Amino acid sequence: MINDFLKKYQEELISEKIQLKEDMDLLETKIKEETKFLDILEQSNDSFFKELSPRDINAKNNEKAAEVRLIIEDLNSQMSLKNNQMKFYDGRLVEVNALINNTAVVNKPVIEKVEEKKEEDNTLTENSNVQETNINKENSCDIVRSELIAQLSNIKSLILLDPYRAQIELDNIISNI
Numbered sequence: 001m002i003n004d005f006l007k008k009y010q011e012e013l014i015s016e017k018i019q020l021k022e023d024m025d026l027l028e029t030k031i032k033e034e035t036k037f038l039d040i041l042e043q044s045n046d047s048f049f050k051e052l053s054p055r056d057i058n059a060k061n062n063e064k065a066a067e068v069r070l071i072i073e074d075l076n077s078q079m080s081l082k083n084n085q086m087k088f089y090d091g092r093l094v095e096v097n098a099l100i101n102n103t104a105v106v107n108k109p110v111i112e113k114v115e116e117k118k119e120e121d122n123t124l125t126e127n128s129n130v131q132e133t134n135i136n137k138e139n140s141c142d143i144v145r146s147e148l149i150a151q152l153s154n155i156k157s158l159i160l161l162d163p164y165r166a167q168i169e170l171d172n173i174i175s176n177i
Helices: 001-044 059-122 124-162 163-176
Strands: none
Touching: 001 059, 001 124, 124 163
């Protein structure tokens, strides 16, 4: 039940992070466009006759350049806010992942206690000891399989939302095998 809540919260965080990333990409594009426009305005102000002319040749360009500088400053401040939000989401996702892994670990000792009880019951004879090792191997394989299936199902849900995170998780699984 708690795992379900944490997984839903994790999915919400990932979707909000994806939306934030799209917003950041849009802001980056706007900043680049405005910077290019500002460069064009500044280049048009650098005329060869500026020093020889008694009046300001491109007063409108100077005003527009000042406006564009203000817009760029505003966009940069928005980008810094978005970067802070991204750091917040990254931190929350790390915390949620740790909580999900901890709840999986908390559930694991119940299975281990059952295995320990089986081990105590099977220590009566040598024949039962051989059977016990076979059962323990099967149980540990089943546990490993179930954990692997759970991890892969988590990755399956991450593939569309956050492919980079899914790749990192797959690399972790491969390195642990």
